[in-house]
Amino acid sequence: MKGKKYCVGFIGFGGIAQVCHIHGWKKLNDVEVIAVADPSEEAQRRAKEEFGIPMVFNDYRKLLEVEEIDIIDICAHNTLHFPATVDSLKAGKHVICEKPLAVSVKEVEGMIKASKQAGKKLMAAQHQRFRKESVVVKNMIDNGIFGEIYYAIAYALRRRSLPARPTFIKKELSGGGPMFDIGVHILDLTYWFMGCPKVHSVKGATYTKLAKRKDIKGLWGEWDRNTYDVEDFASGFIRFVDGRSISLTCSFLANMEKLEDFSTTLFGTEAGMRWPDGKIFTEKNGVLQDIEIKIETLPDVAPHHEEIKVFFECVKKDKEVPVKPEESLEVIKMLEGIYNSAKTGKEILF
Numbered sequence: 548m549k550g551k552k553y554c555v556g557f558i559g560f561g562g563i564a565q566v567c568h569i570h571g572w573k574k575l576n577d578v579e580v581i582a583v584a585d586p587s588e589e590a591q592r593r594a595k596e597e598f599g600i601p602m603v604f605n606d607y608r609k610l611l612e613v614e615e616i617d618i619i620d621i622c623a624h625n626t627l628h629f630p631a632t633v634d635s636l637k638a639g640k641h642v643i644c645e646k647p648l649a650v651s652v653k654e655v656e657g658m659i660k661a662s663k664q665a666g667k668k669l670m671a672a673q674h675q676r677f678r679k680e681s682v683v684v685k686n687m688i689d690n691g692i693f694g695e696i697y698y699a700i701a702y703a704l705r706r707r708s709l710p711a712r713p714t715f716i717k718k719e720l721s722g723g724g725p726m727f728d729i730g731v732h733i734l735d736l737t738y739w740f741m742g743c744p745k746v747h748s749v750k751g752a753t754y755t756k757l758a759k760r761k762d763i764k765g766l767w768g769e770w771d772r773n774t775y776d777v778e779d780f781a782s783g784f785i786r787f788v789d790g791r792s793i794s795l796t797c798s799f800l801a802n803m804e805k806l807e808d809f810s811t812t813l814f815g816t817e818a819g820m821r822w823p824d825g826k827i828f829t830e831k832n833g834v835l836q837d838i839e840i841k842i843e844t845l846p847d848v849a850p851h852h853e854e855i856k857v858f859f860e861c862v863k864k865d866k867e868v869p870v871k872p873e874e875s876l877e878v879i880k881m882l883e884g885i886y887n888s889a890k891t892g893k894e895i896l897f
């Protein structure tokens with residue numbers, strides 16, 4: 548047990564760090580955010596002036612030399628997650644890292660190994676699991692309300708919301724397109740709802756049909772069509788070793804009715820539902836029934852803050868993190884499998 552405050556350092560202090568993570572840490576009494584590593588002058592200025600963070604660095608390796616730092620929060624682009632996490636763990640720090648945990652299976656395996664060798668916590672920031680809609684549904688699943696969930700249709704679809712920054716659309720930074728950015732959220736959630744089975748095989752297809760066209764306008768500003776080099780649409784079919792399966796479809800730009808469909812439809816032997824809606828579909832005594840759950844009556848939760856609070860509790864009390872790195876490994880296996888299947892035209896077996 549430590550008497551002093553726990554110290555946190557950020558690697559990457561852009562959008563998600565400033566809008567969500569920093570406020571989560573600041574809510575915690577026994578935590579102090581003392582350092583930021585980010586090559587952006589603007590990020591460094593904001594860290595100091597707006598958030599009162601005393602130390603700023605261009606190079607994250609310098610930040611890792613700061614002995615007082617106990618926890619690293621990685622909020623840089625996806626392809627930095629692996630080196631920054633491994634270096635942080637080797638420096639004896641606990642790590643919470645934004646999603647996707649990394650951009651390949653090999654990388655996640657390396658991160659898990661480094662975490663075990665260092666005896667330090669590692670968790671992917673899959674905040675969707677911490678939404679009140681998710682917690683309540685997961686409890687119902689665990690209480691058997693749905694029976695066996697044998698199939699799910701997971702959508703992370705947007706009609707015209709393409710994040711225009713290189714962080715999300717240049718492969719060398721993002722590792723992939725909407726599948727890595729938003730697909731990872733709905734897939735991780737669905738996979739968790741289904742009890743995290745082992746992956747058996749994956750088939751997939753990816754497309755870049757709209758993102759390079761000048762006549763297609765996004766709702767989130769202009770992007771560079773020339774350097775855009777990730778998919779704008781991806782779909783996959785995942786089979787688990789126990790025979791259950793998930794269909795996943797993701798897009799930044801899809802010609803569809805709604806502006807967004809971020810949902811997962813669960814098909815169980817006793818009941819089904821479309822998360823995050825609050826209706827459960829079942830049959831009782833020979834009569835079809837729709838049961839409405841009043842999610843809005845539950846206390847509000849800020850999911851990014853909740854994930855940070857829970858991760859910190861695990862560090863303090865030396866408990867297992869709720870988003871286990873081995874679960875994130877299976878999620879990245881599925882996503883990498885979809886890319887590999889799309890490339891080769893073959894089913895990928897694990």
Ligand SMILES: NC(=O)c1ccc[n+]([C@@H]2O[C@H](COP(=O)([O-])OP(=O)(O)OC[C@H]3O[C@@H](n4cnc5c(N)ncnc54)[C@H](O)[C@@H]3O)[C@@H](O)[C@H]2O)c1
Nearest residue numbers: 559560561562563584585587590622623624625645646714
């Ligand atoms: N969970 C969520 O809801 C959510 C939402 C948005 C983004 N994200 C994830 O968060 C991460 C960052 O996304 P963002 O929207 O904040 O992007 P961003 O581009 O706004 O911020 C990334 C920051 O990383 C910095 N950076 C670049 N190279 C660096 C280096 N070598 N060392 C340290 N910092 C470096 C950049 O200067 C920038 O300030 C991504 O992994 C993304 O997938 C998660």
